[in-house]
Amino acid sequence: MRLPRFRALADRLASKLGKDVGAVRRDAQDRLGEMVSVKSRAGTWLWDHALGPAHTRAFTIDADAIAVARLKKLNEQHALVFLPSHRSYADVFVTSKALSEHGLRRPRILGGDNLSFFPMGPIARHSGGVFIRRSFKNDEIYKAVLQEYLTHIVASGDNLEWYMEGGRSRTGKLRPPKYGLLSYLVYAIRSGAAKDVVLVPTSITYDQLHEVQAMMAQETSGAKPKEGLPWLIDYARMQQTWIGHVHLRFGEPLSLAERLTEAGDDRDRNRYLVEKTAFEVFKRINQATPVTSQALATLALLTLGDRALTLDEVYRQLAPLLDYLRARSLPVSEVEPLRHHHGVMTTLETLVKTGIVARFDTGTEPVYRIAPGRHAVAAYYRNSAVHWFINRALLELAMWKSAHSGAEDLVKAGKTETLALRDLLKFEFIFSDRVGFREELLAESDLFDPDWRNRISTARQRTDMLGDAPFLIAPTVLPTFLEAYYILADRLAAVPSGKVVDEKALLDACMSVGHQYVLQQRVLHPECLSRELFANALRLAGNRELLAPGGPDLAKRRVAFARECESYMQALIELAGARRQPQVTPPKEPVRVAA
Incomplete structure (x- = not known):
């Protein structure tokens, strides 16, 4: 707090909050003490040789050495902010090991304070780890201090790393991004403290993970075990068996300063810019994921x-x-x-x-x-x-639905169905904007059937084209999501329209009633019972203004939401029945020479 920037920050906060300057400075000092980190030789050694192997011995790290070399050169001029996908507690140790082995500067890693227990906390803090609270939206002093501290880090040229998903994915794909910390980097540049920071989309993909079964159990129960020394010992013991490779890939880096220049000084555009940048980072993570x-x-x-x-x-x-x-x-x-x-x-x-x-x-x-x-x-x-398959899946399902819609203009009906599916799953997947999405679908159509433009005029042509396809992916990848959304919509429709929705109780009901529906085979895929999927469906319901209390019209719209999902589920069952098994001629087996 001796730095002029921090003293000025405390003065501004005292004026804004109407509090005594001395009290605000003490509060700010306490909050800074929670998050500040150092890089000591002993701490770094313990991170690399004690905690690191305990988390990574189960994997062989496969890092893109060419991409790391490019990043090393870029790091000579710019601070880098690594934004990885989050799959495992091992993620931070995988990135640390791979980057240091390739000679890249060790980033300061932001993590939740749930992991600040002994010995993890002291070792991490002395090797550049920054622990932050899991929630601090109502603490203005904490938010301001964290923003200033991150600004100080990037202004000094240090690299950063954090996980924008806010937690490990429970479904294996990206969770919707959280924007708060990214907005603090915007402040660092806007305030003039840093000229630029370069965002590095980082993909972490495991062949397999020991901890997935435990995560699935947590999804069912809704209870997560408390992290602590006994948990760490159990986790390290679980990692003793080798389970495969972890693939570390990097998407095309983004200059944050360049994106801010495009936005200009418009505050509304800046808020939109943060959201748009986060989605662009996630899109590039997906593009790099093998x-x-x-x-x-x-x-x-x-x-x-x-x-x-x-x-x-x-x-x-x-x-x-x-x-x-x-x-x-x-x-x-x-x-x-x-x-x-x-x-x-x-x-x-x-x-x-x-x-x-x-x-x-x-x-x-x-x-x-x-x-x-x-x-x-x-x-x-x-x-x-x-x-990688979602656009193809939407194309197939939209083609089937339009073929059975009875519409006179099947081309228009197909476009309408495709956009409706995109809107239904917009909180589940990272889609391109409408122009890019249309171009991607055209490319998918060309792969599906080069002569597709001459085969979409009638319902029979469309169903024949689907039946002739070498494979259909929609019945494989979409049911899990649509069934989860149906369960949420069905339980939401059961809530009286004049009653405030208790979101936790609703998610609990989705798990219990969803299990019943699996047993009754009203839904066919047990993997649809996911709190993460239900939560995304709940976000969609909120976006469609289906959560706040209302009148009879609200009840009808909730029922329509459930019927929309149910309609797509039925279409997928029908589409799966239209699939024809491809005839494949096996290639000659490679010759294996005995050692």
Whole structure:
């Protein structure tokens, strides 16, 4: 607090809040003490050689060395702010190890104060870790001090790292971003303290994670165990078994100063800019995220629910997906072996070993299925790649719905359905703006059928085109989300329209009634029972003004929301029935020479 900026901040706060300057300075000093960090040789050594291995020994780190070299050069001129996807408690140790091994300056890592317990807290604080409160929206002094401290860090040229999702993803895909800390960086530049900071979209993708099953259990119960020394010991013990690779990739960096220049001095545009920048960061994270063999294998097995598949059937499910990845030149990791039966079997066995896939091999040939009770875990791995398939899925479902709509203008009906689906799932996925979205759908259509423009005039043409497709992805990737949204909409419609919605009670009801609906097969995918998915559906309901008390019209609109979701669920069932199994000629197996 001896720095002039901090003293001036305390004076401004005292005037704004109508409090004594001395009292405000003491409060600000206390709050700064909660978050300030140092970088000591001992703290850094303990982070790298004690805490680090305890979290990362389960993985082999696969970092994009070329991208890191570019970032190292960029770091010579600019402070870098790494904004990774958040999948595991191991994330911060993965990034620290990879960046330091490639000679990049160690960032100061922002994390929740729930992890500030001994010995994690002292070690992290002495190796650049900054602990912040999980919630501080009503504490004006805390917000101002944190903003000034982050400004001080980037102005001094230090790198930063934090997780904009605000917590580990429970679904395997990106959660909606939180904007608060990003707005503080805008302040750092606007105030003149820093000329620029460069945002680095960072993708962290695990082949598998030991902690996923525990996260799924928390999703069901709604209870999260308290972090502390016993928890840390249990977590470190869980990491003793190697489980695969973790893939560290980097999206195209963004200059925050350049984006601010585009916005000018308009305050409203600046607020919109923060939101738009956050979504652009997440879009670039998705673009850098590779498709893994485990993601494809779980996608294939989840396609047919509880039905077991032979090795050859899994292979045939995967073959057209691999062709699709190649046609789009998507980033991948170790998926080429899936073009051979041996590679498929190897991937399936890694999932059998961790209990996600069950193998039955006492019949005429082995068959594989998702293990009972592990659908949510399998969906977690599938969802790490689901963003690459979402536009294709929306295109398929919109094509089917428009073909059965009875509309005279099927082209217009198809566009309407596509935009309606985009709006329904806008809190679930990072979509491009409408112009970009349209261009992406046109590209998808060309891949779907190069002659599509001549095959969309009639309902029969549309259904034939879907039936002739080498694969259909909508019945695989969309049901989980639409069923979760249906459950939320159904329970919301049961709330009297004149009553204030108790959001926690509503989410609890979604879990309990949703479980009933799974047992009754009113919904068919157990992985739809996710508090995270229900929460996103709740955000959509709020966006559609379906939460605040109202009259009879509100009740009708809530019912319409549920029927909209139910209509899409039924269409997906029908679309799945139209799917024709592709005929695939297996390539020659690679020759394996005995050692």
